[in-house]
Amino acid sequence: MIIAEQKPFERIVEMTAKARNILVAGCGTCVTVCLAGGAKEVAVVASKLRLAAQNAGRKITVTEATIERQCENEFVEKLAPALKGVDTVVSLACGIGVQFLAEAFQNLPILPGVNTRFLGAPSKQGTWQEKCMACGDCRLDKTAGVCPMARCSKNLLNGPCGGSANGKCEVNPQKIECAWQLIIDRMEKLGRLDELEAITPPNDWSTAHDGGVRETASEQAVPAKTEAMKSV
Amino acid sequence: MNIEVLFFLNSLQVAERELEEKYREGRKSGVLFFPYNQLPAVRVADKEITVSHKDIFTEGSPGSWTCDFLVVDEKAAPGWEVDWPTRMFNAPSDREGFFSSSNPTALPAESGRKGVFVVGNSRANSSTEESLAEASAAAAGVSVLLAKPEIEAETHATVDPQKCALCLTCVRVCPHSAIDYGEYPEHKRSAARIFDAACIGCGICVGECPARAIELTTPAPEEKPAKTLVLCCKRSAQQARETLAAHKWTVPKDVCFVEVPCAGRVDTGLILKAFETGHERVLVLGCHEDACKSIYGNTAAQRRVDYLKKNLPAIGIAADRLEMRRLAASQVERLAAVQPA
Ligand code: SF4
Ligand code: SF4
Ligand code: SF4
Ligand code: SF4
Numbered sequence: 001m002i003i004a005e006q007k008p009f010e011r012i013v014e015m016t017a018k019a020r021n022i023l024v025a026g027c028g029t030c031v032t033v034c035l036a037g038g039a040k041e042v043a044v045v046a047s048k049l050r051l052a053a054q055n056a057g058r059k060i061t062v063t064e065a066t067i068e069r070q071c072e073n074e075f076v077e078k079l080a081p082a083l084k085g086v087d088t089v090v091s092l093a094c095g096i097g098v099q100f101l102a103e104a105f106q107n108l109p110i111l112p113g114v115n116t117r118f119l120g121a122p123s124k125q126g127t128w129q130e131k132c133m134a135c136g137d138c139r140l141d142k143t144a145g146v147c148p149m150a151r152c153s154k155n156l157l158n159g160p161c162g163g164s165a166n167g168k169c170e171v172n173p174q175k176i177e178c179a180w181q182l183i184i185d186r187m188e189k190l191g192r193l194d195e196l197e198a199i200t201p202p203n204d205w206s207t208a209h210d211g212g213v214r215e216t217a218s219e220q221a222v223p224a225k226t227e228a229m230k231s232v
Numbered sequence: 233m234n235i236e237v238l239f240f241l242n243s244l245q246v247a248e249r250e251l252e253e254k255y256r257e258g259r260k261s262g263v264l265f266f267p268y269n270q271l272p273a274v275r276v277a278d279k280e281i282t283v284s285h286k287d288i289f290t291e292g293s294p295g296s297w298t299c300d301f302l303v304v305d306e307k308a309a310p311g312w313e314v315d316w317p318t319r320m321f322n323a324p325s326d327r328e329g330f331f332s333s334s335n336p337t338a339l340p341a342e343s344g345r346k347g348v349f350v351v352g353n354s355r356a357n358s359s360t361e362e363s364l365a366e367a368s369a370a371a372a373g374v375s376v377l378l379a380k381p382e383i384e385a386e387t388h389a390t391v392d393p394q395k396c397a398l399c400l401t402c403v404r405v406c407p408h409s410a411i412d413y414g415e416y417p418e419h420k421r422s423a424a425r426i427f428d429a430a431c432i433g434c435g436i437c438v439g440e441c442p443a444r445a446i447e448l449t450t451p452a453p454e455e456k457p458a459k460t461l462v463l464c465c466k467r468s469a470q471q472a473r474e475t476l477a478a479h480k481w482t483v484p485k486d487v488c489f490v491e492v493p494c495a496g497r498v499d500t501g502l503i504l505k506a507f508e509t510g511h512e513r514v515l516v517l518g519c520h521e522d523a524c525k526s527i528y529g530n531t532a533a534q535r536r537v538d539y540l541k542k543n544l545p546a547i548g549i550a551a552d553r554l555e556m557r558r559l560a561a562s563q564v565e566r567l568a569a570v571q572p573a
Contacts, residue, residue, distance in 0.1 A: 009546045028443065033399040038442035040501060047504035048547050055548025066443075125404045 001121060002030040002094045003128040004037060004114040012045065012090060013052055015111045019060065019088035022049060024113070025079060025101065026066030027093035034128055036114050037092025039066040045092065045113060061085075070097025076104045083108065119150070136207030136214065142195070144186035149203075151179035157200040159183070237263045238297060240272050240285055242522060269521050269558060274302065288520075288558070308357035326522070331355045337467065337525045341370035344527055345409040346430045347383075349373055387449055388433025393423035395445035400424070402437035402446060407527040411437060434526040435497030439536070448493065458488035460572050461511040463502075465495045467525050469517035471561035476568060486572040495519070495556075496529025500536050507549060515570060516556040523560065530558070 016022055024046045032038030046062045053060040065082040067075045070093035079101070083089070088109050091098045094116040102110040118130040133150040140147060149155050153171040159180030163170030167181045187193045205211070237258075244255065244265065259265070272285035273294075284296040310329045325331055331343050331350045341349045349370035352363035377383060391402075393416040402411045402424050410430035415422050424445070426437075438446045455461060464470040470491045483489070488511070492498055495518025506514045516537055518530040537556040544551050559566040 009543060013546065028397055032397040032442045035399070035401070035442045038397065039395070039444040040442045040499075043444070043501045044504060047501065047508055048543070051504065051507055051549065052547045125401065 001033060001119070002096070002116060003034045003118050003120045003130075004031050004094050004116045005034075006036050006041065006045070006092070006114050007112070009045075009048055009052075012049070012111075012113055016049065016088055016090065019109075021061045021063075021085050021087045022046075023063050023065060023079075023082055023086040023089045024049070025070065025082075025089055025091045025093070026064070027070040027091075027097050028066055028068045031093055031097075031114060032066075034122075035126070039064075041092055042066050045090065049090075069093075071100050073100070073104065076100050079104075134208070135203075135205075136211075137204070142200070143183045144190055144192070146179055146182045146186060148179050148183065151177075151182075155203075156180065157203055238283075238299070239263055239265045240268055240283065241265065242268060243520065311353055314354045326527070330357070337519070337523055339369065339373070341366040341373060344407050346432070347377060348409075383429055385428035387426075387428050388431045389426050389435070389438065389446055389448050391424045391426060392445045392447070393419045393421055395443050396423035397443045397445070398423060399442055401440050401442060405440050405532075406431075406437050407434070407529070408432055432526070434494035434529055435492070436494060436526055436529050436532055439497050439499030439502070439532065448497070450493070453490050455490055455506070455509065455511075456488045457510055458572075459486040459511065460488070460513045460515060460570070461506045462487060462489045462515045462517060462570055463492050463495070463498050464489055464567075465518045465530070466491050466493055468519040468523075468559050468561050468563075469567055472559060472564045472567040475561075475564050481568070484570065484572050487570060494524070494526045494529035495533035496524075496526055498533045498536065500540050503536070503540055503554060507553075513553045514555075516554075517567070517570075518556065518558060520558045520560060 024042045026032070026037050026039055026042035028038060031041075035041070042064045046064045049062045050060070053062075063082065063086070065079060067078055069075050070091060083105065086108065088111065089101060089105070090111045090113040091101050092113040093101075094114065095112065096116075098110055098112045101108075117128075119132045119134060120128045120130045123129040130150050132147055135149045139149075148157055148159060152159055153169050153176060154161060160178055161170075161180075164178040164181055165173065167178055168174075169176040169178045184193065184196065187196055207214075239258070244267065255265075266285055267288050268285055269288050270286055272283050275282045275284070280298055281300075281302050282296055282298050283302065284294045286294040308328070310325070314325060314329065314331065331354055338344075341351050341355065343350045343355075351366035351370050352358060355366065356362075358366065398413060400413065403413060408430050410427045410432075411424055412427070413422055413424045416425070426446075433448055433450065435448050438448055462469070464473060469489075473489055495516055498516050503514050503516075516533055518524070518533050521530065524530040534556055537554060541551040541554055544554060557566065
């Protein structure tokens with residue numbers, strides 16, 4: 001899942017300094033689950049904006065709306081009625097959602113209310129951890145289900161480095177576990193430790209972001225009817 | 233020889249035999265007792281031991297004492313017994329890992345989950361005698377439940393399955409283990425489900441749900457316009473308020489008291505709304521630490537209040553316009569001390 005966190009409120013105030021009529025738009029999926037941008041946080045941010053303006057002696061209107069996902073056009077369209085009179089949108093979705101709104105509503109400033117952090121999952125309630133960096137060529141089969149790209153601070157493919165001590169990574173021994181220690185431990189449990197003796201060659205990053213903006217298509221997906229008609 | 237003895241403790245529980253007497257004896261011979269909400273800080277430097285402590289009654293700045301000896305209570309840890317109820321009922325344990333050992337609001341043998349009783353060493357560090365007493369309390373509890381052929385459960389909170397994002401927050405935080413998730417056949421989808429027979433309506437889940445999918449069945453009480461809004465936990469502040477009311481208390485002008493089922497119902501959204509509707513000051517009154525019927529409703533509220541206090545200045549609201557205070561139902565003087573801003 002995409003993990004995001006709310007921007008410091010000062011930043012949101014700064015971005016909306018000129019706005020008179022703001023819609024705070026939430027997303028009902030990833031950012032709801034990671035407690036950063038669902039209906040509850042939408043209400044909180046809207047309240048804060050109203051109070052901040054009031055205390056600064058500015059008259060503004062702030063409304064709220066949360067849709068299922070801001071990264072699907074059909075859902076995004078549902079926001080249109082809520083945009084009447086609105087001059088600025090603060091989206092609490094991830095960067096994908098913000099861009100979808102920007103594309104759909106060309107004449108409106110769409111501002112990001114959260115920082116999109118990473119692909120991850122909760123390590124405990126209220127805390128999330130990065131697990132994958134979408135490298136585009138998953139090698140978890142070779143590393144016993146522990147990702148060396150996202151979870152080794154140095155993205156080492158032949159680890160560990162000399163900074164691994166007591167299972168912790170030298171980059172932050174309090175918080176970060178050494179991914180290579182985890183890989184080795186798990187490979188041992190699987191009885192496959194010897195496989196790690198083979199040297200993994202340098203990575204081909206072309207499937208990751210180095211190959212330019214990525215697109216992926218499903219060969220078997222039936223096109224939507226509008227598209228299907230075009231190709232006839 | 234003149235020996236000075238200071239006793240720092242969280243809550244003095246004198247339920248055990250002879251404890252009350254011992255306490256009185258101690259007081260008489262000059263032992264000083266200091267209750268705390270926050271563990272006193274201990275510093276050892278140059279063989280000198282300093283204890284700093286913030287008094288909960290004066291809530292003033294911390295006092296500090298140097299001493300020759302520091303005696304610390306032994307720490308008892310729960311054994312394997314706590315393992316399976318934890319797994320079975322997702323039952324919450326207290327700070328020491330026991331099932332509500334030090335919570336004075338829990339009846340003997342009662343767990344956070346209605347109908348589930350815990351006795352002996354999983355509940356607290358108890359003697360055989362105590363365990364036996366707890367076991368009969370548990371038996372009594374069970375017989376009350378079984379007295380009627382059917383258990384009638386009231387609905388205190390409901391989930392809107394259309395809104396639920398299945399984030400599982402409520403499942404993880406409900407201190408009464410009253411929520412799981414599963415299919416709503418009429419909606420043909422999965423969502424969080426509340427088990428009415430276990431839910432006590434504390435509203436902690438309502439305050440925490442990121443999708444605003446949970447509602448309490450009791451309507452929120454009316455707020456009257458007033459400079460100060462006081463949110464009162466129904467088990468402490470609200471009871472103190474009722475006691476005062478029975479004694480012809482004159483409610484301070486410009487203060488509006490509102491009952492909440494538990495301080496844990498109070499979330500950031502609710503506090504901000506209160507400021508929006510014109511209250512200049514918001515006071516959250518909850519139970520003392522380790523004395524919350526919902527185990528950590530009071531600390532949940534404290535967390536949210538602390539978070540918001542850090543954030544208020546950016547909104548142009550002074551942090552001291554929001555405050556959380558602790559009291560017991562009997563501490564009416566603390567409620568009477570609430571004055572308009
Ligand atoms: S817009 Fe972002 S946060 Fe919302 S569902 Fe899509 S990916 Fe998740
Ligand atoms: S190897 Fe690549 S795709 Fe697989 S988990 Fe790691 S970053 Fe993600
Ligand atoms: S906290 Fe709310 S959104 Fe999350 S599972 Fe519970 S009801 Fe659903
Ligand atoms: S109201 Fe309290 S007891 Fe009921 S489900 Fe929510 S958290 Fe649990």
